[in-house]
Amino acid sequence: MKKIVVTLMALLLLALSASAQRDLRCYPVFQGKIVPTYQMVVTEVRGSSMAAYKLDYYRGVSFQVDEALARQVAALVESDADEAAVKETEKVGDLLTYALVQPASARKMNRYLCYQARKVGEEWKVTLLYLEGPATLDDLRNMFDKQ
Numbered sequence: 001m002k003k004i005v006v007t008l009m010a011l012l013l014l015a016l017s018a019s020a021q022r023d024l025r026c027y028p029v030f031q032g033k034i035v036p037t038y039q040m041v042v043t044e045v046r047g048s049s050m051a052a053y054k055l056d057y058y059r060g061v062s063f064q065v066d067e068a069l070a071r072q073v074a075a076l077v078e079s080d081a082d083e084a085a086v087k088e089t090e091k092v093g094d095l096l097t098y099a100l101v102q103p104a105s106a107r108k109m110n111r112y113l114c115y116q117a118r119k120v121g122e123e124w125k126v127t128l129l130y131l132e133g134p135a136t137l138d139d140l141r142n143m144f145d146k147q
Helices: 002-021 027-031 048-053 067-082 137-143
Strands: 041-046 057-065 086-092 095-102 111-120 123-132
Touching: 027 057, 027 067, 027 123, 041 048, 048 057, 057 067, 067 086, 067 095, 067 111, 067 123, 095 137, 111 137
Parallel strands: none
Antiparallel strands: 041 057, 057 123, 086 095, 095 111, 111 123
């Protein structure tokens, strides 16, 4: 019985995190609707293993794409940044290459999007993270190396 309750609680928490992401314009990237999931490295971590980073939930995708797809993903992140409570962005020319975004939220939870795009040969290596937890923007700045 205890296992059932724990399993149901875990599923509920996962559903709440997924619903928190749905209001983001870049949510289709995490769903594999922009870049197929078989072309992505997908990481999802929840629980006490994230406590050292002051996070409750981490979801990341990383992939290599041509410039057209990199621009499409960057446009989605930029539209989230435009509506954000706090944002830091950098561009190379007119292409977004770095973003640290705290989306506006009615909930009492810190949410963040972290985005990085780097040119690797003819393609772009894109990394997009969705984070939840008590971490502050300063905590994230110290945690991530924006190269």
